[in-house]
Amino acid sequence: MDRYNDFSLGEFVWDKSFRSWVLNPTREDDETWQNWLVAHPEKREMVARARQLVLAIRPSNSPLPNPEKRMAVERIVERLETRNLENTETVHLPWYAGRAVRIAAMLVLFAGLGWLFWLRHQPKALDYDQLVAATNVEMREIANTTAQPLTISLEDGSRITLDPGSKMSYPAHFNGTKRGGRREVFLSGKAFFDIAKDPSKPFFVYANELVTKVLGTSFTVRSFADEREVSVAVKTGKVAVFSREDPDATEKQSSRELTGVVIEPNQQVVFIRKTVKIIKSLVPEPEVVENTGTAPHFEFDDAPVSAVFNALQNAYGIDIIYDKNIMDECPITATLTEMSLYEKLDLICKAVGASYKSIDGRIVVEGKGCKNN
Structure with missing residues (x-):
C-alpha cells in the first residue's frame, strides 16, 4: 500500500485496485483500505473525491471508455486538482463548495451517463468472452459439443448440467484472493445448477446481461447470444436476479442478502434484451416441489376450497391468493x-364459479363464492 502515499486524484481514479475496492468491495479489500486511511488521514478527502468520480464513471467490469471519454474525465480531474490547490492557497473551503467544482461534478455525471449510453449501444459489451476476460483470473472452460447434457462437478460440491451447444467458465478454486474468494461462473447457453449451500460465499452465475445470485439452491439459466431473451427458472430454494446495467448492481452483488428480483420454486424471470426489461412469472409447467419422500395425492371428498388451495400451495411452493371469507364454504370433491x-386450477375454479390469473409469479383467484349462489 506504500505506493498510494504520493498518489494524485487522477492516479486513484484510474488505479485498478482502487476501482475494484470502490465498485466490487470485498471484506478483505475494505479492511485493507480502511486501515490505510487510518494511517494516512490526510488522504481521506482525496480518496472521497476519487470514490465519487469512480462511481460516476462505472461500471468497472466493462472496458475503460474510449480515448475521448477518458481524456474528458482526466480534464475534469485536472480541474478538480487545480481548484483544490487554489483553495489551499487562499481560503480553506470544502472541496465541493466552489461553483467551478460543482460544475466539474456535473460534467463528471454527464461523462458517466455518456459512458453508460455508449456501453448500452455496444452489442457485444456484455458478452460471455468479455466477461470472462475481465476477471483477470485463470479460468477453466468446458464446452458441450455433444448431443447429450454434460454434468460438471465443482470443488464446493455443486453440480452443473450443461446443455448441448453451451459453454461455461469457472476458476479451478473458489478461494482465490483476486475475486475475494467468491464462487463465480460464466455461462453462454443453457445449464441446470444444483448449488451446494454456503451462506458465507454466495454463488454467482454471470450470463451475459443477467447476474444470478444464490446461497444454495437449484435453478436453470438460459442465455444464448442469438436469442432475444435471457431467463432464470427456480426449482428449489430462492435466487436473486438483476441486470448488469442496474445502477445498484454493485451493491446487490456485494450485499449478504438476496436483493434484486427474488424468485422461488416454479417462478422465473425473463430479461427482454430489446427493452432491457425483467418480467417475473410462473414457469410454463410448474412441478411438485414438496419434499416428503412420497408423491402427494390430490384426492378431495367434500373438502373446503381452502384445504384444496393449501394442498396446492404446499406441493408447488406457489402462493394462491383468494378471498377466504366468500369462498371457504365451497366444497370440492375431485381426484x-x-x-x-x-x-x-381450471377444474377447481369451474367447480366454484371462479377464475384465476398468474400475476408476478403468484396465482390470484377471483369469484363470487358459494355464499352468493
Whole structure:
C-alpha cells in the first residue's frame, strides 16, 4: 500500500485496485483500505473525491471508455486538482463548495451517463468472452459439443448440467484472493445448477446481461447470444436476479442478502434484451416441489376450497391468493392427482364459479363464492 502515499486524484481514479475496492468491495479489500486511511488521514478527502468520480464513471467490469471519454474525465480531474490547490492557497473551503467544482461534478455525471449510453449501444459489451476476460483470473472452460447434457462437478460440491451447444467458465478454486474468494461462473447457453449451500460465499452465475445470485439452491439459466431473451427458472430454494446495467448492481452483488428480483420454486424471470426489461412469472409447467419422500395425492371428498388451495400451495411452493371469507364454504370433491397444476386450477375454479390469473409469479383467484349462489 506504500505506493498510494504520493498518489494524485487522477492516479486513484484510474488505479485498478482502487476501482475494484470502490465498485466490487470485498471484506478483505475494505479492511485493507480502511486501515490505510487510518494511517494516512490526510488522504481521506482525496480518496472521497476519487470514490465519487469512480462511481460516476462505472461500471468497472466493462472496458475503460474510449480515448475521448477518458481524456474528458482526466480534464475534469485536472480541474478538480487545480481548484483544490487554489483553495489551499487562499481560503480553506470544502472541496465541493466552489461553483467551478460543482460544475466539474456535473460534467463528471454527464461523462458517466455518456459512458453508460455508449456501453448500452455496444452489442457485444456484455458478452460471455468479455466477461470472462475481465476477471483477470485463470479460468477453466468446458464446452458441450455433444448431443447429450454434460454434468460438471465443482470443488464446493455443486453440480452443473450443461446443455448441448453451451459453454461455461469457472476458476479451478473458489478461494482465490483476486475475486475475494467468491464462487463465480460464466455461462453462454443453457445449464441446470444444483448449488451446494454456503451462506458465507454466495454463488454467482454471470450470463451475459443477467447476474444470478444464490446461497444454495437449484435453478436453470438460459442465455444464448442469438436469442432475444435471457431467463432464470427456480426449482428449489430462492435466487436473486438483476441486470448488469442496474445502477445498484454493485451493491446487490456485494450485499449478504438476496436483493434484486427474488424468485422461488416454479417462478422465473425473463430479461427482454430489446427493452432491457425483467418480467417475473410462473414457469410454463410448474412441478411438485414438496419434499416428503412420497408423491402427494390430490384426492378431495367434500373438502373446503381452502384445504384444496393449501394442498396446492404446499406441493408447488406457489402462493394462491383468494378471498377466504366468500369462498371457504365451497366444497370440492375431485381426484386431481394426474393433472398438471393449471388443469387442477381450471377444474377447481369451474367447480366454484371462479377464475384465476398468474400475476408476478403468484396465482390470484377471483369469484363470487358459494355464499352468493
